[in-house]
Amino acid sequence: MEEISKLHLPDAFLDFLQENGLDPSIYAAVDSTPRYIRLKAGSEAQLEEIEAEIKCKLEKLDWLQGFYSLPPDFKIANSNAYKQGKIYGIDAASGAAVSALDVSVGDHVLDLCAAPGAKLCMILDILGDLGSVTGVDVARHRLAACRTLLQKYALGNRCRLFVADGTTFSLVPRRLDSDSGSCISALEEKADTLKEWTSKRPWKERKRAAKARESAATGLIANSKHPELIYYGCHSGVIGLSKSELYQSVCNGEVSNSGYDKVLVDAECTHDGSVRHIQKFENWGWTTLQRRVLDADRSDSLTSLQLKLLTNGFRLLKVGGSLVYSTCSLTVAQNEDVVDQFLKENASAELQEIDAAKDWPCRSGRIPKTLRFDPSTSKTSGLFVAKFTKLAI
Numbered sequence: 460m461e462e463i464s465k466l467h468l469p470d471a472f473l474d475f476l477q478e479n480g481l482d483p484s485i486y487a488a489v490d491s492t493p494r495y496i497r498l499k500a501g502s503e504a505q506l507e508e509i510e511a512e513i514k515c516k517l518e519k520l521d522w523l524q525g526f527y528s529l530p531p532d533f534k535i536a537n538s539n540a541y542k543q544g545k546i547y548g549i550d551a552a553s554g555a556a557v558s559a560l561d562v563s564v565g566d567h568v569l570d571l572c573a574a575p576g577a578k579l580c581m582i583l584d585i586l587g588d589l590g591s592v593t594g595v596d597v598a599r600h601r602l603a604a605c606r607t608l609l610q611k612y613a614l615g616n617r618c619r620l621f622v623a624d625g626t627t628f629s630l631v632p633r634r635l636d637s638d639s640g641s642c643i644s645a646l647e648e649k650a651d652t653l654k655e656w657t658s659k660r661p662w663k664e665r666k667r668a669a670k671a672r673e674s675a676a677t678g679l680i681a682n683s684k685h686p687e688l689i690y691y692g693c694h695s696g697v698i699g700l701s702k703s704e705l706y707q708s709v710c711n712g713e714v715s716n717s718g719y720d721k722v723l724v725d726a727e728c729t730h731d732g733s734v735r736h737i738q739k740f741e742n743w744g745w746t747t748l749q750r751r752v753l754d755a756d757r758s759d760s761l762t763s764l765q766l767k768l769l770t771n772g773f774r775l776l777k778v779g780g781s782l783v784y785s786t787c788s789l790t791v792a793q794n795e796d797v798v799d800q801f802l803k804e805n806a807s808a809e810l811q812e813i814d815a816a817k818d819w820p821c822r823s824g825r826i827p828k829t830l831r832f833d834p835s836t837s838k839t840s841g842l843f844v845a846k847f848t849k850l851a852i
Protein backbone atom coordinates (compact mmCIF):
# COMPACT_ATOMS: atom_id res chain seq x y z
CA MET A 460 0.00 0.00 0.00
CA GLU A 461 3.03 2.24 0.65
CA GLU A 462 3.99 1.88 -3.02
CA ILE A 463 0.44 2.65 -4.17
CA SER A 464 0.22 5.76 -2.08
CA LYS A 465 3.18 7.18 -4.04
CA LEU A 466 0.59 8.07 -6.66
CA HIS A 467 -1.79 9.47 -4.01
CA LEU A 468 -4.76 7.72 -5.62
CA PRO A 469 -7.94 9.32 -4.26
CA ASP A 470 -10.48 7.26 -2.34
CA ALA A 471 -13.07 7.50 -5.10
CA PHE A 472 -10.65 5.90 -7.57
CA LEU A 473 -9.67 3.20 -5.06
CA ASP A 474 -13.41 2.48 -4.64
CA PHE A 475 -13.77 2.28 -8.45
CA LEU A 476 -10.93 -0.26 -8.57
CA GLN A 477 -12.45 -2.30 -5.77
CA GLU A 478 -15.91 -2.28 -7.38
CA ASN A 479 -14.31 -3.61 -10.55
CA GLY A 480 -12.15 -6.21 -8.81
CA LEU A 481 -8.92 -4.47 -9.89
CA ASP A 482 -5.77 -4.62 -7.82
CA PRO A 483 -4.51 -1.10 -7.01
CA SER A 484 -0.95 -2.40 -6.83
CA ILE A 485 -0.74 -2.18 -10.65
CA TYR A 486 -0.31 1.59 -10.21
CA ALA A 487 2.91 0.95 -8.31
CA ALA A 488 4.31 -0.21 -11.66
CA VAL A 489 4.27 3.36 -12.94
CA ASP A 490 7.92 3.88 -11.98
CA SER A 491 9.14 0.58 -13.39
CA THR A 492 7.16 0.24 -16.64
CA PRO A 493 9.57 0.90 -19.52
CA ARG A 494 8.89 3.43 -22.24
CA TYR A 495 8.53 1.90 -25.66
CA ILE A 496 9.29 3.12 -29.13
CA ARG A 497 8.69 1.68 -32.55
CA LEU A 498 11.27 2.18 -35.22
CA LYS A 499 9.93 3.64 -38.46
CA ALA A 500 10.17 0.98 -41.17
CA GLY A 501 13.40 1.61 -43.07
CA SER A 502 15.20 3.24 -40.10
CA GLU A 503 16.70 -0.05 -38.82
CA ALA A 504 20.09 0.72 -40.36
CA GLN A 505 20.21 3.92 -38.33
CA LEU A 506 19.75 2.20 -34.98
CA GLU A 507 23.27 2.95 -33.68
CA GLU A 508 23.06 6.52 -34.89
CA ILE A 509 19.74 6.96 -33.07
CA GLU A 510 21.17 5.43 -29.88
CA ALA A 511 24.14 7.78 -30.05
CA GLU A 512 21.89 10.79 -30.55
CA ILE A 513 19.50 9.97 -27.69
CA LYS A 514 22.42 8.71 -25.57
CA CYS A 515 20.55 5.58 -24.59
CA LYS A 516 20.62 1.91 -25.57
CA LEU A 517 17.45 0.70 -27.25
CA GLU A 518 16.55 -2.76 -25.94
CA LYS A 519 14.95 -4.79 -28.71
CA LEU A 520 11.72 -6.58 -27.71
CA ASP A 521 11.98 -10.20 -28.69
CA TRP A 522 8.18 -10.60 -28.78
CA LEU A 523 7.18 -7.66 -30.97
CA GLN A 524 8.88 -6.75 -34.20
CA GLY A 525 10.23 -3.22 -34.53
CA PHE A 526 9.71 -2.36 -30.84
CA TYR A 527 12.36 -1.29 -28.35
CA SER A 528 12.24 -0.40 -24.66
CA LEU A 529 13.79 2.54 -22.87
CA PRO A 530 14.11 3.40 -19.17
CA PRO A 531 10.75 4.36 -17.56
CA ASP A 532 11.52 8.05 -17.17
CA PHE A 533 13.09 8.51 -20.61
CA LYS A 534 11.58 11.28 -22.77
CA ILE A 535 11.87 11.07 -26.54
CA ALA A 536 9.98 14.21 -27.55
CA ASN A 537 13.03 16.45 -27.75
CA SER A 538 15.23 14.01 -29.66
CA ASN A 539 16.05 14.56 -33.31
CA ALA A 540 15.14 10.94 -34.05
CA TYR A 541 11.59 11.68 -32.91
CA LYS A 542 11.36 15.11 -34.51
CA GLN A 543 12.65 13.70 -37.80
CA GLY A 544 10.10 10.88 -37.76
CA LYS A 545 12.49 7.94 -37.32
CA ILE A 546 10.82 6.67 -34.15
CA TYR A 547 7.28 6.60 -32.77
CA GLY A 548 6.29 6.71 -29.12
CA ILE A 549 3.83 3.83 -28.71
CA ASP A 550 3.31 1.35 -25.91
CA ALA A 551 4.14 -2.27 -26.67
CA ALA A 552 0.63 -3.45 -25.70
CA SER A 553 -0.83 -1.07 -28.32
CA GLY A 554 1.61 -2.56 -30.82
CA ALA A 555 0.35 -6.02 -29.86
CA ALA A 556 -3.26 -4.98 -30.58
CA VAL A 557 -2.25 -3.93 -34.10
CA SER A 558 -0.17 -7.06 -34.52
CA ALA A 559 -3.24 -9.15 -33.52
CA LEU A 560 -5.03 -7.68 -36.52
CA ASP A 561 -2.53 -9.45 -38.77
CA VAL A 562 -2.59 -6.77 -41.47
CA SER A 563 -1.26 -7.95 -44.83
CA VAL A 564 0.04 -5.87 -47.69
CA GLY A 565 -2.95 -4.84 -49.79
CA ASP A 566 -5.58 -5.06 -47.06
CA HIS A 567 -8.31 -2.43 -46.80
CA VAL A 568 -8.38 -1.52 -43.13
CA LEU A 569 -10.87 0.47 -41.06
CA ASP A 570 -9.70 2.11 -37.81
CA LEU A 571 -12.95 3.19 -36.19
CA CYS A 572 -11.54 5.14 -33.21
CA ALA A 573 -8.37 6.30 -34.87
CA ALA A 574 -7.17 9.45 -33.12
CA PRO A 575 -4.56 10.47 -32.22
CA GLY A 576 -3.22 7.78 -34.52
CA ALA A 577 -0.40 5.72 -33.03
CA LYS A 578 -2.03 2.46 -34.16
CA LEU A 579 -3.13 3.91 -37.49
CA CYS A 580 0.51 4.80 -38.29
CA MET A 581 1.62 1.27 -37.45
CA ILE A 582 -1.08 -0.17 -39.72
CA LEU A 583 0.06 2.09 -42.56
CA ASP A 584 3.69 1.07 -42.08
CA ILE A 585 2.69 -2.60 -42.37
CA LEU A 586 0.39 -2.01 -45.33
CA GLY A 587 3.16 -0.94 -47.67
CA ASP A 588 2.30 0.03 -51.24
CA LEU A 589 -1.11 -1.60 -51.66
CA GLY A 590 -4.49 -1.37 -49.97
CA SER A 591 -5.90 1.47 -47.90
CA VAL A 592 -6.64 2.66 -44.39
CA THR A 593 -9.77 4.56 -43.40
CA GLY A 594 -9.43 6.37 -40.09
CA VAL A 595 -12.58 7.56 -38.30
CA ASP A 596 -12.92 9.56 -35.10
CA VAL A 597 -15.70 11.65 -33.64
CA ALA A 598 -13.30 14.27 -32.23
CA ARG A 599 -12.23 16.62 -34.99
CA HIS A 600 -9.28 18.16 -33.13
CA ARG A 601 -7.91 14.72 -32.27
CA LEU A 602 -8.27 13.56 -35.87
CA ALA A 603 -6.50 16.73 -37.02
CA ALA A 604 -3.60 15.68 -34.77
CA CYS A 605 -3.69 12.31 -36.50
CA ARG A 606 -3.43 14.06 -39.88
CA THR A 607 -0.36 15.93 -38.59
CA LEU A 608 1.20 12.58 -37.64
CA LEU A 609 0.57 11.21 -41.13
CA GLN A 610 2.32 14.21 -42.59
CA LYS A 611 5.23 14.04 -40.15
CA TYR A 612 5.89 10.36 -40.89
CA ALA A 613 5.08 10.71 -44.62
CA LEU A 614 2.48 7.94 -44.33
CA GLY A 615 -0.66 9.46 -45.77
CA ASN A 616 -0.67 8.15 -49.35
CA ARG A 617 -3.09 5.30 -48.73
CA CYS A 618 -5.11 6.90 -45.97
CA ARG A 619 -8.36 8.84 -45.69
CA LEU A 620 -9.64 10.42 -42.48
CA PHE A 621 -13.28 11.07 -41.65
CA VAL A 622 -14.71 12.97 -38.70
CA ALA A 623 -17.69 10.78 -37.97
CA ASP A 624 -19.55 8.84 -35.37
CA GLY A 625 -18.14 5.33 -35.51
CA THR A 626 -21.44 3.86 -34.38
CA THR A 627 -23.10 4.88 -37.64
CA PHE A 628 -20.20 5.31 -40.12
CA SER A 629 -21.17 3.49 -43.28
CA LEU A 630 -18.57 3.92 -46.02
CA VAL A 631 -16.82 0.87 -47.41
CA PRO A 632 -13.35 1.00 -48.99
CA ARG A 633 -12.86 1.94 -52.64
CA ARG A 634 -11.44 -1.19 -54.08
CA LEU A 635 -11.50 -0.38 -57.80
CA ASP A 636 -9.05 2.40 -58.51
CA SER A 637 -7.19 2.47 -55.24
CA ASP A 638 -4.59 -0.18 -55.99
CA SER A 639 -3.37 1.03 -59.31
CA GLY A 640 -2.55 4.09 -61.29
CA SER A 641 -1.22 7.45 -60.28
CA CYS A 642 -3.14 10.34 -58.83
CA ILE A 643 -3.35 11.93 -62.20
CA SER A 644 -4.59 8.88 -64.10
CA ALA A 645 -7.49 8.59 -61.65
CA LEU A 646 -8.65 12.10 -62.36
CA GLU A 647 -11.80 12.63 -64.30
CA GLU A 648 -12.99 16.13 -64.88
CA LYS A 649 -16.44 16.23 -63.32
CA ALA A 650 -17.72 19.36 -61.66
CA ASP A 651 -17.28 18.16 -58.08
CA THR A 652 -14.44 15.70 -58.66
CA LEU A 653 -12.14 15.34 -55.66
CA LYS A 654 -8.67 16.36 -56.74
CA GLU A 655 -5.37 16.02 -54.93
CA TRP A 656 -5.79 16.88 -51.24
CA THR A 657 -4.53 20.25 -50.11
CA SER A 658 -4.68 21.97 -46.76
CA LYS A 659 -5.22 25.23 -48.64
CA ARG A 660 -8.92 25.01 -49.32
CA PRO A 661 -10.67 27.93 -50.95
CA TRP A 662 -11.86 30.57 -48.51
CA LYS A 663 -15.53 29.97 -49.35
CA GLU A 664 -15.27 26.25 -48.66
CA ARG A 665 -13.47 26.78 -45.33
CA LYS A 666 -16.08 29.30 -44.27
CA ARG A 667 -18.90 26.92 -45.17
CA ALA A 668 -17.28 24.06 -43.20
CA ALA A 669 -16.63 26.27 -40.16
CA LYS A 670 -20.23 27.48 -40.23
CA ALA A 671 -21.56 23.92 -40.44
CA ARG A 672 -19.36 22.89 -37.48
CA GLU A 673 -20.49 25.87 -35.46
CA SER A 674 -24.14 25.17 -36.14
CA ALA A 675 -23.74 21.50 -35.32
CA ALA A 676 -21.97 22.40 -32.05
CA THR A 677 -24.73 24.74 -30.98
CA GLY A 678 -27.35 22.25 -32.10
CA LEU A 679 -28.96 24.79 -34.43
CA ILE A 680 -29.12 22.42 -37.35
CA ALA A 681 -28.80 18.70 -37.67
CA ASN A 682 -25.29 17.44 -38.42
CA SER A 683 -24.43 17.21 -42.10
CA LYS A 684 -25.60 13.84 -43.31
CA HIS A 685 -22.13 12.98 -44.57
CA PRO A 686 -18.99 12.47 -42.52
CA GLU A 687 -16.41 15.22 -42.94
CA LEU A 688 -13.40 14.11 -44.97
CA ILE A 689 -10.43 15.97 -43.43
CA TYR A 690 -7.62 14.24 -45.31
CA TYR A 691 -7.06 11.81 -48.15
CA GLY A 692 -3.87 10.58 -49.76
CA CYS A 693 -2.98 10.13 -53.37
CA HIS A 694 -3.73 6.38 -53.35
CA SER A 695 -6.57 6.27 -50.86
CA GLY A 696 -9.13 5.72 -53.61
CA VAL A 697 -10.70 9.16 -53.16
CA ILE A 698 -9.13 11.17 -55.96
CA GLY A 699 -11.24 11.19 -59.09
CA LEU A 700 -14.49 10.44 -57.28
CA SER A 701 -17.39 12.82 -57.22
CA LYS A 702 -18.86 13.58 -53.79
CA SER A 703 -21.86 11.35 -54.50
CA GLU A 704 -19.54 8.48 -55.44
CA LEU A 705 -17.46 9.04 -52.30
CA TYR A 706 -20.52 8.96 -50.08
CA GLN A 707 -22.27 6.14 -51.90
CA SER A 708 -23.56 3.69 -49.33
CA VAL A 709 -23.97 -0.03 -49.83
CA CYS A 710 -26.57 -2.31 -48.33
CA ASN A 711 -25.68 -4.76 -45.57
CA GLY A 712 -25.74 -7.69 -47.99
CA GLU A 713 -23.11 -6.07 -50.20
CA VAL A 714 -20.80 -5.36 -47.25
CA SER A 715 -20.09 -9.10 -46.98
CA ASN A 716 -18.04 -8.78 -50.16
CA SER A 717 -17.09 -5.15 -50.36
CA GLY A 718 -16.43 -4.43 -46.68
CA TYR A 719 -13.04 -4.05 -45.01
CA ASP A 720 -10.54 -6.90 -44.74
CA LYS A 721 -9.52 -5.78 -41.26
CA VAL A 722 -11.23 -3.55 -38.69
CA LEU A 723 -9.74 -2.11 -35.52
CA VAL A 724 -12.12 -0.89 -32.80
CA ASP A 725 -9.81 0.66 -30.22
CA ALA A 726 -12.77 1.92 -28.28
CA GLU A 727 -13.25 4.95 -26.09
CA CYS A 728 -12.89 3.79 -22.47
CA THR A 729 -12.02 4.90 -18.95
CA HIS A 730 -8.24 4.43 -19.59
CA ASP A 731 -7.80 2.98 -16.11
CA GLY A 732 -5.31 0.38 -17.40
CA SER A 733 -2.95 3.07 -18.61
CA VAL A 734 -0.92 3.75 -15.47
CA ARG A 735 0.84 6.70 -17.06
CA HIS A 736 -2.48 8.22 -18.06
CA ILE A 737 -3.76 7.89 -14.48
CA GLN A 738 -0.49 9.37 -13.22
CA LYS A 739 -1.18 12.50 -15.29
CA PHE A 740 -4.23 13.27 -13.12
CA GLU A 741 -1.80 14.17 -10.33
CA ASN A 742 -1.15 17.32 -12.34
CA TRP A 743 -4.51 17.66 -14.04
CA GLY A 744 -6.27 17.32 -10.67
CA TRP A 745 -8.22 14.41 -9.25
CA THR A 746 -11.53 16.18 -9.89
CA THR A 747 -10.78 15.75 -13.59
CA LEU A 748 -10.35 12.03 -12.93
CA GLN A 749 -13.75 12.05 -11.29
CA ARG A 750 -15.31 13.60 -14.38
CA ARG A 751 -13.43 11.69 -17.07
CA VAL A 752 -13.07 8.25 -15.51
CA LEU A 753 -15.39 7.69 -12.60
CA ASP A 754 -18.50 9.48 -13.82
CA ALA A 755 -18.03 8.01 -17.30
CA ASP A 756 -17.88 4.55 -15.79
CA ARG A 757 -21.01 5.03 -13.71
CA SER A 758 -23.19 5.74 -16.68
CA ASP A 759 -24.19 2.83 -18.84
CA SER A 760 -23.62 4.99 -21.87
CA LEU A 761 -19.92 4.15 -22.11
CA THR A 762 -20.41 0.39 -22.32
CA SER A 763 -23.34 0.95 -24.65
CA LEU A 764 -21.09 3.12 -26.88
CA GLN A 765 -18.43 0.39 -26.87
CA LEU A 766 -20.96 -2.23 -27.90
CA LYS A 767 -22.30 0.01 -30.67
CA LEU A 768 -18.80 0.74 -31.99
CA LEU A 769 -17.94 -2.95 -32.00
CA THR A 770 -21.24 -3.83 -33.68
CA ASN A 771 -20.87 -1.22 -36.41
CA GLY A 772 -17.20 -2.08 -37.00
CA PHE A 773 -18.23 -5.71 -37.43
CA ARG A 774 -21.05 -4.72 -39.80
CA LEU A 775 -18.46 -3.09 -42.07
CA LEU A 776 -16.17 -6.16 -42.04
CA LYS A 777 -16.27 -8.46 -45.02
CA VAL A 778 -16.91 -12.16 -44.60
CA GLY A 779 -13.67 -13.92 -43.64
CA GLY A 780 -12.13 -10.67 -42.39
CA SER A 781 -10.81 -9.98 -38.90
CA LEU A 782 -11.76 -7.41 -36.30
CA VAL A 783 -9.81 -6.51 -33.17
CA TYR A 784 -11.60 -4.90 -30.22
CA SER A 785 -9.32 -3.30 -27.66
CA THR A 786 -9.60 -0.96 -24.70
CA CYS A 787 -7.06 0.38 -22.23
CA SER A 788 -9.49 -0.28 -19.40
CA LEU A 789 -9.10 -3.38 -17.28
CA THR A 790 -12.72 -3.52 -16.05
CA VAL A 791 -14.76 -6.58 -16.99
CA ALA A 792 -17.75 -4.34 -17.84
CA GLN A 793 -15.90 -2.61 -20.69
CA ASN A 794 -14.27 -5.77 -22.01
CA GLU A 795 -15.55 -9.30 -21.42
CA ASP A 796 -19.13 -8.11 -20.79
CA VAL A 797 -19.14 -6.16 -24.06
CA VAL A 798 -17.69 -9.15 -25.91
CA ASP A 799 -20.23 -11.46 -24.34
CA GLN A 800 -23.16 -9.28 -25.30
CA PHE A 801 -21.78 -8.75 -28.81
CA LEU A 802 -21.42 -12.50 -29.39
CA LYS A 803 -24.99 -13.04 -28.19
CA GLU A 804 -26.29 -10.48 -30.68
CA ASN A 805 -24.14 -11.47 -33.69
CA ALA A 806 -24.40 -15.05 -34.80
CA SER A 807 -21.83 -14.56 -37.58
CA ALA A 808 -19.13 -13.40 -35.12
CA GLU A 809 -16.60 -15.92 -33.88
CA LEU A 810 -13.82 -15.26 -31.38
CA GLN A 811 -10.42 -16.09 -32.81
CA GLU A 812 -7.22 -17.26 -31.20
CA ILE A 813 -4.48 -14.63 -31.59
CA ASP A 814 -1.69 -16.76 -32.99
CA ALA A 815 1.16 -14.35 -32.32
CA ALA A 816 0.18 -14.09 -28.65
CA LYS A 817 1.86 -17.31 -27.59
CA ASP A 818 5.06 -15.31 -27.07
CA TRP A 819 3.42 -12.24 -25.52
CA PRO A 820 3.74 -11.39 -21.82
CA CYS A 821 -0.03 -11.29 -21.31
CA ARG A 822 -2.62 -13.58 -19.80
CA SER A 823 -6.04 -14.82 -20.83
CA GLY A 824 -9.09 -12.66 -20.15
CA ARG A 825 -12.14 -14.17 -18.46
CA ILE A 826 -13.34 -15.39 -21.86
CA PRO A 827 -10.97 -17.88 -23.49
CA LYS A 828 -9.04 -16.43 -26.48
CA THR A 829 -9.33 -12.86 -25.12
CA LEU A 830 -6.14 -11.31 -23.73
CA ARG A 831 -5.17 -8.94 -20.98
CA PHE A 832 -1.92 -7.03 -20.65
CA ASP A 833 -1.55 -5.70 -17.15
CA PRO A 834 1.27 -3.42 -16.05
CA SER A 835 2.60 -5.58 -13.24
CA THR A 836 3.01 -8.78 -15.25
CA SER A 837 3.50 -7.53 -18.80
CA LYS A 838 5.60 -4.41 -18.06
CA THR A 839 3.41 -2.57 -20.54
CA SER A 840 0.40 -0.34 -20.25
CA GLY A 841 -2.83 -2.22 -19.46
CA LEU A 842 -4.84 -3.39 -22.46
CA PHE A 843 -7.64 -5.81 -23.27
CA VAL A 844 -7.68 -7.42 -26.73
CA ALA A 845 -10.25 -9.65 -28.44
CA LYS A 846 -10.20 -10.79 -32.05
CA PHE A 847 -13.19 -11.87 -34.13
CA THR A 848 -13.79 -13.18 -37.58
CA LYS A 849 -16.98 -12.94 -39.64
CA LEU A 850 -18.53 -16.21 -40.72
CA ALA A 851 -20.66 -16.60 -43.84
CA ILE A 852 -24.09 -17.54 -42.51
Ligand SMILES: C[S@@+](CC[C@H](N)C(=O)[O-])C[C@H]1O[C@@H](n2cnc3c(N)ncnc32)[C@H](O)[C@@H]1O
Pocket residue numbers: 553571572573574575576577578579595596597598601623624625626725726727728764
Ligand atom coordinates in the same frame (compact mmCIF):
# COMPACT_ATOMS: atom_id res chain seq x y z
C1 LIG B 1 -8.57 4.99 -27.04
S1 LIG B 1 -8.77 6.37 -28.09
C2 LIG B 1 -8.13 5.75 -29.61
C3 LIG B 1 -6.63 5.73 -29.69
C4 LIG B 1 -6.12 5.47 -31.09
N1 LIG B 1 -6.61 4.22 -31.63
C5 LIG B 1 -4.61 5.49 -31.16
O1 LIG B 1 -3.99 4.44 -31.27
O2 LIG B 1 -4.04 6.58 -31.13
C6 LIG B 1 -10.47 6.38 -28.37
C7 LIG B 1 -10.94 7.35 -29.43
O3 LIG B 1 -12.32 7.11 -29.67
C8 LIG B 1 -12.89 8.32 -30.09
N2 LIG B 1 -14.37 8.20 -30.01
C9 LIG B 1 -15.18 8.34 -28.96
N3 LIG B 1 -16.46 8.16 -29.34
C10 LIG B 1 -16.45 7.87 -30.65
C11 LIG B 1 -17.45 7.60 -31.61
N4 LIG B 1 -18.73 7.54 -31.30
N5 LIG B 1 -17.05 7.38 -32.89
C12 LIG B 1 -15.76 7.42 -33.25
N6 LIG B 1 -14.78 7.69 -32.38
C13 LIG B 1 -15.11 7.89 -31.09
C14 LIG B 1 -12.27 9.34 -29.17
O4 LIG B 1 -12.37 10.63 -29.72
C15 LIG B 1 -10.84 8.83 -29.05
O5 LIG B 1 -10.01 9.49 -29.96
